[in-house]
Amino acid sequence: MGVLQPSSDDKELMKLVENHFISSDNAVLLAFRVAKSQASSWPGHRRQRLTTKMRILTLTAKRSSTTQKFKVKLQVLKQLANNELEMAKAYKLKHLSRVEAVPSDNSGCTFVLAFDNLKSQTVAPPQWTMRSLDDRNRLVTCILKLCKENLGRLPKIVGMDVVEMALWAQANAKALPIDSPVQPALQCIGEGGKTSAVTVEREMVSKAEEDDMEALLGTYVLGIDEAEAFSERLKRELTALEAANVHAILESEPLVEEVLQQLDAATVSVEDMDEWLGIFNVKLTHMREDIESIESRNNRLEMQAQNNAALVEELNKLLGRLRVPPEYTSLLTTGAFEEACMPQNVEACEWLAQSLRGLEPPFLDPVYVNMRAVKDKRAELEKLKAAFVRRASDFLKTYFSKLVDFMISDKSYFSQKGQLKRPDHADLRFKCRSYARLLQHLKNLDKNSLGPLRKAYCSSINLLLRREAREFANELRASTKVTRSSGAWSLEGSGGSSLSSGTDTSNVSDAYAKMLRIFIPLLVDESSFFASFMCFEVLPLVPPGPGADNGEDDDDEDDDDISPLDENAADLKPAQQNPEELEALNQSLQDLLTGIEEDFYAVVDWAYKIDPLRCISMMGVTERYLSSHKADAASFVRRLLADLQSRISMQFNRFVEEANLQIEKHDRSIKQIGVLSYIQRFAYLAQRMESLIQGNSREVVDNAYKKLVETMFAVLERIALVDPKYQDVLLLENYAAFQNCMFDLANVVPTLGHYYQHASEAYEQACTRYVNTVINYQFERLFQFFQRVENLLYTISPEEVPYQINFSKAEMRKTVNTSLKGVEKALRDMYRRMQKQLTSEELLPSLWEKLKEDFLDKYESLEGLILKCYPTESITPSSDDMKELFTSI
Template sequence: MTAIKHALQRDIFTPNDERLLSIVNVCKAGKKKRNCFLCATVTTERPVQVNVVKVKKSDKGDFYKRQTAWALRDLAVVDAKDAVKENPEFDLHFDKVYKWVASSTAEKNTFISCIWKLNQRYLRKKIYFINVSSHLLEESVPSGENQSVAGGDEEAVDEYQELNAREEQDIEIMMEGCECAISNAEAFAEKLSRELQVLDGANIQSIMASEKQVNILMKLLDEALKEVDQIELKLSSYEEMLQSVKEQMDQISESNHLIHLSNTNNVKLLSEIEFLVNHMDLAKGHIKALQEGDLSSSRGIEACTNAADALLQCMNVALRPGHDMLHAVKQQQQRFSDLREQFARRLASHLNNVFVQQGHDQSSTLAQHSIELTLHNHHPFHRDLLRYAKLMEWLKNTDYEKYEGLTRNYMDYLSRLYEREIKDFFEVAKIKMTGATKEGKKFATLPRKESAVKQEAESLHGSSGKLTGSTSSLNKLSVQSSGNRRSQSSSLLDMGNMSASDLDVADRTKFDKIFEQVLSELEPLCLAEQDFISKFFKLQQHQSIPLGVHSPGVSENEHRGKDMIRQMMIKIFRCVEPELNNLIALGDKIDSFNSLYMLVKMSHHVWTAQNVDPASFLSTTLGNVLVTVKRNFDKCISNQIKQMEDVKISKKSKVGILPFVAEFEEFAALAESIFKNAERRGDLDKAYIKLIRSVFINVEKVANESQKTPRDVVMMENFHHIFATLSRLKISCLEAEKKEAKQKYTDHLQSYVIYSLGQPLEKLNVSIFLNVILMQSIGEDSSDSQEEEEREYIPSLHGREAGVPLDNIFEKLFAFFFWQVVWHSMQDEFIRQYKHFEGLIARCYPGSGITMEFTIQDILDYFSSIAQSH
């Protein structure tokens, strides 16, 4: 290490007029094998500068280079990591923290001790040494390193001195004259010793040979001694004179020191006074604004805001140690406190008056909104109050008690104001809803669900026709004749060209618009008030946090602010949820189908509110109301199912399209129009499944109980109606039920046709049957007499045997709602039997020319003529 120290002194520090005092071999913490040296140096020129220099080997490794230098006065902290255990690590805190690991603990301790002594000797600013052993700070630096530090002269010569050029040249000449100078150092040294002895002897002989010169020299020395004595006497006198001068100079130096100290103290005192004046002096204009400023004008509010901010800065100034003990500072702080209390009281009183005044202004305009389905716009009120937002923030930071008082007063007053407005608003909505209902009801005297039903029925065999209308009641099943249905339907259509069903649709559409308008008016009102509360009361504000500093309290403050906003909104709009529930109950009472509209509208508004803020007052309130709407919707479905189950048939009446089948069609058509692209489609699909299953069960129940109308007729008419409804509406979740309805309709249609038509060619069927048995017993041939006998059994289509039964069958069918499709199916069945008997005749009487007296075209014409005659 000594060789490295000499090399560094020679190559780096001597050219820069610096002396190397201590050195330590280090590497950066966490980065091994990249060693460098930290050097403590002082300059040889005054004033002395003390530095810590980082020296590193060059990339080629053949010389050292100066990399970084820090002034010791910039060093703030020396951290030795551990004052007890040996630890090579230490930190130096300059502009940033540098972490080092020394090659040995001894080197680290020596270096830290040197830094401590340099600090004690040269610096006024004291460096903080932490985790350093106390005895280490009292040790002296090793010899050679502390000659200038421990109190010696800064210009003292180091133990190492360089050879000058002549000395180097002489040594080189001497070494060239001796061959063993390099290869054998001991021989070379022994040779030099012998030559030195020879030279010493020669010198002694030369001196002894020059005795005369010696005597002369001794005489000269005596004279020199005398002169020295005289000089010493003069020096003694001079010393006495200098001693007097020294005392005078010491006095002057002490006086200068006191003057310098006084000047320093005066400068510091002036700095402290300037600090207090600059930071704790409130301008007269600000004081006047706080005491007398106009809080009703924009200019006065701005002046008061600036004055309040200036006052807050003065009160929050970070005083230096000892300032709080000054009487003037205490007086100024008390004055600031009085100003703050006075202005806070004046501000709170003014804002309370503003709340009351604004409320009176709004109450005067409330009457004009009482007949309109609109809510009063509070934007002007909010706009005027937001001018005081910065003052509210100031009040929150300086006098939280008054801030809380203003908050409570605002909630109390606004809750009463909003309660009046919202109740009046909902009263108008209820009047419009009930008025719309009464307006519709005066055109129709039938119950809500009584309506003219129009349906197109398509035959599965390819024919189709328009079916007549039917009217059904909720409470009683009464199947009427076609004439009665026509007259009743026409009477409804004559009432202003509008059916009862059309009146229901008009009422529901108007209710839907009113309900949507109610929600559309409430939503911006609540959002605007919530936004105003957040801005005016500064509930979501928090202090800025320096970059890179983690503070878990920020999110907590935000949550606390949101909670307070929600609590204020609940207090202010406490009547919203009850009024909405009352309106929903009224709508459900007017028409249970209104729950469909309300479910869709409320779901959409809840979804919109949750996208903005899931935890907001609006989102929570609408979510609670949505639960009530969903319960009403479920109750509506349950009531529909119960009505199906409670249907009773009259023993004397015929059964047509059942009322709950028509009602399901009405419900499905209405629901599909309402739930188009709705968020709550899944709720409707579940309701569909429950309703359709109940429809299926109760259709079969009524069909089984019917006495006047055949079971197959009830089943095929109603299931065909259900199938047509599902095919028209294309409800994806009811595809399986649509197929089931089609199958039931087809099966019961076929069963009824076969039952009703029977065997119109019964006699021919018996004859051919007997002939077939006979042919099977005696062979295929038959006599002519038998053929003639058979001809007697071939009926005529226009004869009484075939015509009268068909007329009777049609008379029965014509009374049914579904007669066209059934009549067409019977025609097809008759043709099928005709073709069957033609095949039997051709087989039993081949070549005989026996045929039916009528053709398929005659059958078609005959069926058509019967239908047209009725």
């Protein structure tokens, strides 16, 4: 079959279609003129007819910008009268599910394309009729190729000969417009326009598929359809082949005999060769044994020589380790410990430590450990070590004691009369620092030797610290000039005059803060120096950071660089905290600083005696120091601050208890009128306490407020019960006074705000009871009568009330006339009664206003009740007239 060439009509159609799609991104692959026939029905009849329309079937492709895959569409165009094209329908090739030939068309040019995304599957799909079978094959083959290459699947083919189409595709491969699948066509699309040139690079049918197809077609051409004839043919061919093989074998017999003769001769030669090889093998075996014997003797001699040389070298090294230099022996046994001799002593210690370590595995081979010479030398070194450690320990104990005794004997080191002196241990630490390396080497030589040294150092320094704290505290109290407070809480006198004398006791808390500011950093520095000086393997007691957190100065001379040494005499700083060492350090610090807390307690007790309220500011100062030393590893300083906090809190609680006791013992034998004295005193006390609050002392002060105010209210209620007649007057006046005194503080102190609210509620209740008492004193009979009427309405109707005993109209008129006779004078009497009973004139207007409101409410209710139960009666004066009467008073 020849190559199919496109006709001129096809070229014109292609150009027309390309011009139609020139403004879009679609590349035109194929274009055919087809006849579209759609099955339809006549209206009102069952007979069907086919409507045929001419259309242009176009296959286009477009690359997706996101997935970089091709979107292939089958687009149906119709040609208008002006030769322009219009889009009629577009189908996506990915939804194509079936290609089915129409059986009624014998030419095979009519087929149906079924898509699985059509909205209505009940309507028969359109039938497409191509102009020729070649056009049909071109379209269908191209569609199958696109589905296979681009979608990875093929639609179902029904009624078409697939083999015939494959043969057609093989014969017309160059005429196919698509390959791999539309890449060459799309590459030719420019920015300004597009072209339909398509280059074929690869055949539609692969080589393997072509070979299988040719084999199948060859089998088909052979016409193997009669099995018996084919079997007979194979049998005849087999018989002919066997006869030819037998004939060939008979013709080659002379050659075979000649080969056998040559093989026999070769066998004889091989046997002779094997015998000679056996003889040579025996000789070689004996020779190999002799060589191995010689090599073995030579190797043993060489090894012995090497071992002897290595042994001599090792023995020389061992002798070098076992030699003790005489200068070191002299230093370790009789050398002096003056400061000038310390470098030589440190050098001797380093040599002794290295020598002892060099006699132990892994520095010394375990083979030599049990040698007599090594044992003797180790014993000699141990004696040297014991002698040196004993001598050094005795010297340091004596040195520490003499150094402290010298400082204690010199009064210029301590505070004197008229002069506060800050303790300065710079010279002491400088002198101790000269022996820091010696202590570190003592620890490396004998760790247990540091225990007695630490105790001796702690005992000596403790005497110095206690003396310094005692002298400083005594002079601090003597130099602080303050006037003793007349009492932070006193019931003497009237009002708050005894408390507001203007005495300034701030020097008391300043003195306590100065004590902490001087000695707490000193104790921390002493703890840190002691930990480093005495070689405790702990992290630094004071974290790195600014040294003047709480006002203490940063001393450059106290920046001790004393680090523990490792076995090689190198600085060794622990990477993490050692719990055992830290516990031992805290026990030693207890011995170092014990007893010093008594002088702090003395300052606290002295400050309490001058002004108990200064405990509040001292608690704040102590809390600030305590929070700044929470990260320190030395627990004694934290424990000291915690004990001070506890003692100050105990003293403050003692003051609160005394004040509380004075409130409880308030004199009840005398008739109490007006505002009780402790109300104003508590207001002054609260103002002072608020002015002294610092840090976390808020909770302590709030607890004091709670205890005092609850006792005040309880005593007030108890005193009010003594005279029931004036009970409510006393309560409302005192609760009002408490509110007036606490108004400003209650807005900023939640605890006082709570009690302010409680006082406000109690005041309202007392006012209500007092107002009712005053009203009932004048109009009790009137309101009681109508109260009984109101109770009667729970059981009977209002119309039946006038017919009840004691509730007739005459009884009602009698009660009203009697009670309201001279009502204006009764109202004036109520006002004068309140004016007489109240000692606080500022409360009278508000109470009278409340009485007016309550009375008018009751009177209006009474008027309504009369209108309800006694409709024919009226009350004089009316509620409006009563309001006018109140206004005139």
